[in-house]
Amino acid sequence: MRKYLLPFTLGLMTLLSLNSCKKEKEDLSELSYGRNFFPLAKGKYVLYNVDSTYWDDFLRAEIVYSSQMRYQIADTFTNAEGKLSYKVDVYHRKQTTDSFRIKEVFYISDNETSIEVTQRNLTFIKMIFPVTEGATWDGNARIPKFDQEYTAEYNNSNWIYSYHNLNAPFDPGNNYYERTVTVNHIDDQLNNPDVDSTAYAYRNFSQEVYAYGVGMIYRERIYWVFQPSANGGGSGYRKGYGVRMRAIANN
Numbered sequence: 001m002r003k004y005l006l007p008f009t010l011g012l013m014t015l016l017s018l019n020s021c022k023k024e025k026e027d028l029s030e031l032s033y034g035r036n037f038f039p040l041a042k043g044k045y046v047l048y049n050v051d052s053t054y055w056d057d058f059l060r061a062e063i064v065y066s067s068q069m070r071y072q073i074a075d076t077f078t079n080a081e082g083k084l085s086y087k088v089d090v091y092h093r094k095q096t097t098d099s100f101r102i103k104e105v106f107y108i109s110d111n112e113t114s115i116e117v118t119q120r121n122l123t124f125i126k127m128i129f130p131v132t133e134g135a136t137w138d139g140n141a142r143i144p145k146f147d148q149e150y151t152a153e154y155n156n157s158n159w160i161y162s163y164h165n166l167n168a169p170f171d172p173g174n175n176y177y178e179r180t181v182t183v184n185h186i187d188d189q190l191n192n193p194d195v196d197s198t199a200y201a202y203r204n205f206s207q208e209v210y211a212y213g214v215g216m217i218y219r220e221r222i223y224w225v226f227q228p229s230a231n232g233g234g235s236g237y238r239k240g241y242g243v244r245m246r247a248i249a250n251n
Contacts, residue, residue, distance in 0.1 A: 034131025037181050037210040038115050040086055040108065045072035046215055047249040049174070055224050055238035062238075067094050069103070069245065071216075085109045116142070122154070125161070127210075131181055136162045139185060153223055156204060158188045170209050172218040172246035177211035193226040197236060201226040217247035 047070045054063040070091040079085040086108040091100035106119035114137075115127040123142040128135065139161035143154050162184050170180040185206035191199045202225045209218035222242040227234025 034127070034129050034181070036212050037131060038127050038215055039213060040073065040110055042073050042076055042086075043251070044215070045070055045251055046217070046247050048245040049248050050246075051244045053242040055240050055242075057227075057235040057237040057239035060235065060237045065094075067092060068096060068100075070100060073108075074105075079107075079109055081109075083109045083111055122150070126208075127183070131163055131166065133163055133166045136160055152202075152225070153204070156186065156188060158204070159186045159206075161185055167212075170211070170218065172209070174246060174248055175217070177214065177217055179212040180217065181210050183208045183210065191226075193228075193238065198228050200228060200234075203240075211247075214247065214250050216245075219243070219245040 048068065050067050050069050052065055052067070055061075056063060072089050072091065073086050074089045075087040077085055077087065088106050088108060089102055090104045090106065092103035093100050104120070106117060109116040109118070113129050114125050117124050117126050125137060125139045125141060128137050138159070140154050140159050143150055145155055147155075164182045164184055166181045167179050168182075169176065169178050170182070171177070185208070186204050187207075188204040189202065191201035193199075193201045203222050205220065205222040207218075207220050208216055211217045220243070222240075224238045224240025224242070226238050227236070229236030
């Protein structure tokens with residue numbers, strides 16, 4: 001009995017070992033390709049705590065408020081370019097006791113080598129594949145270059161998307177994610193009105209962090225300009241906005 005049991009046991013262990021190695025290789029390959037940092041499936045959602053700031057140069061006021069948003073993939077379709085696309089419903093509520101209401105809709109296109117997001121008539125190339133440390137690309141390439149409405153905010157030459165901290169852990173402040181990648185977009189500033197209120201100043205910053213198997217878990221966006229009151233009839237106050245999104249739940 002033992003003569004038959006030993007070869008069978010060894011064979012079973014070998015088979016399990018091969019399957020384990022195969023699965024590990026598949027997982028590593030999938031991770032290196034990076035698509036699971038931006039998983040796409042109907043019904044998938046991420047819930048965020050959102051802290052917003054609005055600088056009103058007319059009222060000379062800094063307005064700060066908090067809310068919650070839920071990004072949920074509602075449906076799929078084929079877009080005009082024949083690409084598989086996803087409709088994302090953005091739900092919003094001011095208090096956790098309030099009911100969610102749809103605030104807006106945006107669209108995701110899954111290309112072979114990139115992920116594009118179209119929101120408020122602007123298309124951003126959010127990710128490129130494979131995901132590799134230090135890789136760079138023009139994430140705003142599909143935004144009109146000569147449209148004055150977008151020139152200052154999105155057509156600045158300092159917009160260079162890049163991958164950093166690949167597979168590093170990240171905590172957005174209330175949750176811990178073991179494997180993430182940071183996408184830096186822009187970090188640009190001229191002068192500081194808190195130091196010199198007589199000089200023109202601006203701040204343009206954008207960064208997102210994606211977690212493996214989850215998607216975007218953190219977003220920070222700051223954009224404001226400052227026109228000094230002593231030069232050119234400016235208000236001497238910031239005008240712009242800031243937003244910070246932190247993932248707190250997902251499926």
